[in-house]
Amino acid sequence: SGEGAVAEAGERHLALAKPPGSLGRLEGLGARLAGMAGESPPPVPGSPAVVVCAGDHGVLDRGVSPWPREVTAAMVGNFCGGGAAVNAIARTVGARVSVLDVGVAGELERHPSLRGARVRPGTDDLSRGPAMGREEAARAVLAGAGVAEELVESGGVDLLVVGDMGIANTTPASALISALTDHPPEETTGRGTGIDDETLNLKVRVVREALELHGPDPADPLGVLAAVGGLEHAAIAGVILMGAACGVPVILDGVVSNSAALVAGALAPDSLGYVIAGHLSVEPGAKIALDHLGLEPLLDLDMRLGEGTGGLLAVPLVQAAARLLVEMATLEDLGFG
Amino acid sequence: SGEGAVAEAGERHLALAKPPGSLGRLEGLGARLAGMAGESPPPVPGSPAVVVCAGDHGVLDRGVSPWPREVTAAMVGNFCGGGAAVNAIARTVGARVSVLDVGVAGELERHPSLRGARVRPGTDDLSRGPAMGREEAARAVLAGAGVAEELVESGGVDLLVVGDMGIANTTPASALISALTDHPPEETTGRGTGIDDETLNLKVRVVREALELHGPDPADPLGVLAAVGGLEHAAIAGVILMGAACGVPVILDGVVSNSAALVAGALAPDSLGYVIAGHLSVEPGAKIALDHLGLEPLLDLDMRLGEGTGGLLAVPLVQAAARLLVEMATLEDLGFG
Known part of the structure; x- marks a missing residue:
């Protein structure tokens, strides 16, 4: 069972050829991975x-x-062409890149890395009405789940990282985080790509207006997603839910994926058992969301790009945490039992 | 030139297809790597x-x-056999493991991964007399430099990580850090493998006695090393010096390598231009040493094992920082120049 495996991994860490606890957070991470795998x-x-x-x-x-x-x-074209930051980092850590169009407004060329599952060509303005309908939100969740299922079931993928692309998508991320953690927009809203003070003030006001307009109910996560979310936020929640359902760890990236994890956790709390916080984004909402989820990020490199870049950088840490449990000799093996 | 390359990398980061600064610390790291390479x-x-x-x-x-x-x-045998934490993490990041016996007390079996350059079978008790002679310290530095040179010149190694093994070696690390940063032993001395309060008090007292006995002069780094250092600390300083001389980046591990970097920096300040702080050890002396060197660690995972484990985990971050500069498209490439 999961709990038994966690305990077993903890015991194994005490027996390995090293001082107890000396591998720090890799030890707890290894135990979590054992729990996810059930062994x-x-x-x-x-x-x-x-x-x-x-x-x-x-x-x-x-x-x-x-x-x-x-x-x-x-940028979707750039992801397919291999010239984006996410591609460079994916090549560094040996990950494949899969792109999901769940709501891009413009025309896209077909490409083997691109899965077209566009629910609609962008959301409506969440400060003037619902970003999308409930069914649209649900379809976007299912699109993400579908890609995750295909990668895991047909593609042999055993570790998922979620990333996002969407101009203006930190605004719905802040709205989701405020709605689901009850922190005010001033706390959850940041500079995104690097906006000035005036634009930041406007952005906070827009998020506040959206929350006042919709009065989103955290007990209805799909409703929150439809009212103040985004299509890619929904899809990322779907990747998380399906990853968890398949027993595969899912590494979060920055604030957009953190907000999506809040949605996934509200829809299915057990899914959070499979979620790993890859890094801490500079966006203030990121820390609020991760604290709410009880997740401690592995990396803190002042990044705020999205695309999955920060999450991918945590891949070797996750692999190392598992590998240490698999491959290390014990003190007894060395004659110090 | 180095400075020209740093400036060029900074300009390139402004032109790449991402918001300026959004790759956080990877941008500064990339610029540093450009400076080290001179291009x-x-x-x-x-x-x-x-x-x-x-x-x-x-x-x-x-x-x-x-x-x-x-x-x-x-543990040296375990490194050669591939069963230590350093081996598991090295396999994860695709690094080879080279072991240098510069002062082990016991018999060791020959192994292709093991370079035997034992200066003496362990140091003397630094709290009762000099740990070793000046010439012995120098020979240990040269042994480390020799391994680094061979790896880079004959082995094609283009990124070095330094690690340590030596029971009790955080005691000389604390003494070196106190001697070279002028922080008192209470601040630089920690629990190492996890000692209790009583042993920690003893350890602080031992370091204080050593400093009082030798009155090490920071203007004479080799003298400091001989009086209160260790043979592996000396060898690590040699790896750093030779890595820098060959133009190869050197990633530090925990407190032992941090203390060795203080020695290297005192011997040849320019060598620090090639040094990257891989992680922050739990040992309190680590932060003191890195602050003194002006280095900010990339990772902070509560580790305190040594062996090079924390340094190796930073390898993909260094590779990513370079790769982003090499492979990313510019905004102009995408038609947004």
Whole structure:
């Protein structure tokens, strides 16, 4: 069982050829991986994949980001072409890159790495009405779940990383985090790609207006997602839910995936048992969301790019945590039992 | 030139297809790598190696560690056999493991991974007299430099990680850090493998006695090393010096390598331009040493094992920092110039 495997991994760490506790957070991480796999030592993940979920946002019309909407589609093309940060880091850690169009506004060329499951070409402005309908939100969740299932069941993927692309998508992320943790918009809203003070004030006001307009009910996570979320946020929640259902660890990236994990946890609390916080984004909402989820990030490198970049950098840490349990000799093996 | 390459890398980061600064500390790290290589973008390190320097310590007779001296030799055998934590993590990040006996007290079996350059079978008790002679310290430095040179010049290694093994070796590490940063032993001395309060008090007292006995002069780093250091500390300083001389980045591990970097920096300040702090050890002296060196650790995972384990975990971060500069498209490439 999961709990038995966690305990077994903890005992094994006490027997390995090292001072007890000296591998620090890798020890607890290894025990968690054993719990996810239901066996100790846990398998060493050898086929990681990042799923980059992309969508556009009606709220961009409020001026919450200086970047044009067209950048979302252009970056999806860049992911497929291999020239984005996520590709460079994926190659470094040996992960494949899968891109999911769940709500991009522009035209996209077909590509083997791109899964087209567009629910609608971007959300509506969440500060003036619901970002999308409940059924649309559900379809976006299922699109993410579908990609995760295909990667794991057909592709042999044994470690998932979630990433996001969508100009203006930290605005719905802040709204989701405020709605699901009850922290006010001033605390959950940050500078995203690097906006100035004036734009930040506007962004906080927009998030506040959205919360006042919808009065989102945390007991209805799908309703919260539809009212103030984004299509890629929904899809990432789906990747998390399916990863957990398949027993595969899911590494979070920054604030967008952190907000999606809040949704996944609200829909199915047990799914959080499979979630690993890859890094701490600079966005203030990230820490609020992770604290709420009880997750401590592995890395803190002042990153705020998204795409899955920070999550991918944690892949070797997860692999190492498992491998140490599998491959290390014990003190007894060395004659010091 | 180095400075020109740093500036070029900074400009390239502003042009890449991402918000400026969004890759956080990977951007500064990439610029540093460009400076080390003297070109931007810098080469992507593809052949990392960890050098685990091993030695024994006369000061163990004072009771500063509960582990028997024989563990040092046994762990060297374990490194060669592939069953130690450093081996598991090296396999995870694709690094080779090279072991250097520069001062182990026990007999060791020959092994292709083991370089025998024993200066003497362990140091003398630094609290009762000099740990070793000046010439012995110099020979240990040269042994480390020799291994580094061979790895880089003959082995094609382009990224070095330094690690340590030696029962009781955090005691000389604390003494070196106190001597070279002028922080008192209470601040630089920690629990090492996990000693109790009583042993910690003894360890602090032993370090204080050593400093009072020798009055080490920070202007004479080799004298400091001989008086209160260790053979593996000396060898690690040699790896750092030779890595820097060959233009290869050197990633530090925990407190022992941090103390050795203080020695290297005191001997040749320019060598620090090639040094990267891989992680922050739990040992309190680690932060003091890194602050003194002006280095910010990449990882903070509550580790305190040594062997090079924490340094190796930073290898993918270093590789990613270079690769991003080499492989990412620019905004102009995507039509947003």
